Amino acid sequence: MLEHGGRLLRAARRHGIAPADWLDLSTGISPFAWPLPAIPTAAWQRLPEDDDGLAGIACSYYGARQVLPIAGTQAAIHALPRLRPRSRVGVLAPGYAEHAHAWRANGHAVETLPAAELLAQAHRFDVIVLIHPNNPAGDLFDRATLLSLQTALAARNGWLVVDEAFIDATPEHSLCDVADRDGLVVLRSVGKFFGLAGARAGFVCAAQALLDALRESLGPWAVAGPTRYALRLALADRDWQARARERLRASSDRLRTLLAVHGLSPTAGCALFQWCRDERANALHEALAARGILTRYFETPASLRFGLPAGDAEFARLGSALREVVA
């Protein structure tokens, strides 16, 4: 099991700061969460039903022909490697580490490569896993590149897996609309953009045969009833989605500027986080934590990821802390 960010309780104990007193910027989860309605108790009490309308609403939101609701992208990350014989797998790095981990754990031959090398050496792989936009490195890929990569992989029964967990604020970059192509697998998460990371929900967009195999591997009732209820509303809430996109972009710009002002010009970022490569990353992470600000530290390469502060007070708190800790 890999270690992950978002371990607020552990940081709280370590630094002797109560959980409620932290500014938690350790995740890429939107601080502007979709406002939850009351959840009917029946959603808790009854087994979830596949034909409750969620799949259709998700198809419309993602622009996909068919989707499979899953209990978070994580469920697909762990299940996909079981659906192929031993393959040569190229995974974007640095990136969300669970991808390479899951393929390795299932006996595949995995290499992790930076974007340029991965694309240049694509012919060496049966499966290529991209995170788009990349987390934490923010890489973006143009659609023509992705589609020609997918075509080449499909010709040898290969897969292009694209983890679009952070794409909702820039949906024009998504491949969901063509995800029924052979060997293309697009993973979407509702945790980040909708700010519902606790709900454990995501969707896989792919050809029907692959979705069927994945569903068989995961078993029935993968997504909780309360989550299905909430998502039927959230994915259909176009007005909220439009406002959230604007707000995220503005906040991410503001965060980039604040970091730059304090000598931490971000190396990359997207609408949901900014990422700073910096030799001092570990020391900065610790100094910020001592002030009750939790960031995500990456050892290789030495870097910090900052999630979005939620408003003026949180931006001011981060600014004050940066003034103190950046020498």
Add this chain to the structure above:
Amino acid sequence: MLEHGGRLLRAARRHGIAPADWLDLSTGISPFAWPLPAIPTAAWQRLPEDDDGLAGIACSYYGARQVLPIAGTQAAIHALPRLRPRSRVGVLAPGYAEHAHAWRANGHAVETLPAAELLAQAHRFDVIVLIHPNNPAGDLFDRATLLSLQTALAARNGWLVVDEAFIDATPEHSLCDVADRDGLVVLRSVGKFFGLAGARAGFVCAAQALLDALRESLGPWAVAGPTRYALRLALADRDWQARARERLRASSDRLRTLLAVHGLSPTAGCALFQWCRDERANALHEALAARGILTRYFETPASLRFGLPAGDAEFARLGSALREVVA
């Protein structure tokens, strides 16, 4: 993917009866659900944290040394077969069909046998899967038998898997207290007894090494945040649990009597359902459905399972319908 009971929406469409007008007795889920409190929005918005106290509360409720929270028994049923090399697997039948299905789907040599034969031929298997009490057949096993079976299996690196999804009303029959023995795997569900089937939650009790392997296979954040919050309270609510046990036993007795009065003496049952083998099962299922009462029909052997009506009005409705449909 197997078909399951609880497909109320499909029955509603087929019979032209609105979902709200049904008496749904198709599941073994308690009609006396644990009363949900308000769920804090943070539970929806933040990634669940493993060290939120849930595991300790569950250990106390189950009397186990360690537990792994999972997204419903189903998650373990699908994951366990992946943790063993090809094995000879004996599964109790008739019983919850997902067990045999999952072991077969992972390439194991599976046989399904009635309880007496399965125990008599235990030496032929590396893995034995029991449902205890059995669903739908209600079989009960005595503790000494189970422990000697487990000892014999463990001696050849085998497993005894005991699905205790329906045991909460009779916890004295549970093996959770000895589940850290080598090769013993006990599956618990919160869906039935707590009436929270939509929450998708369960627990595995076993030796730590097996729990670690299972956790690795399922990935992080398997259980939704709102579910973890609710369970921390529900599993600690001893007063409610005691009252629920009494109420379930009384309702199950009343159901057995009602069925017997109408010529459908149950073949077996437990605190959460009654099960009737009857050649007319399919016709009875259809006739009850035409009256808006959904039961669970099993083809082999021809039988019906009745979940518990919730109170006087529902018992009266079932009684009237039985009077009409049982010739």
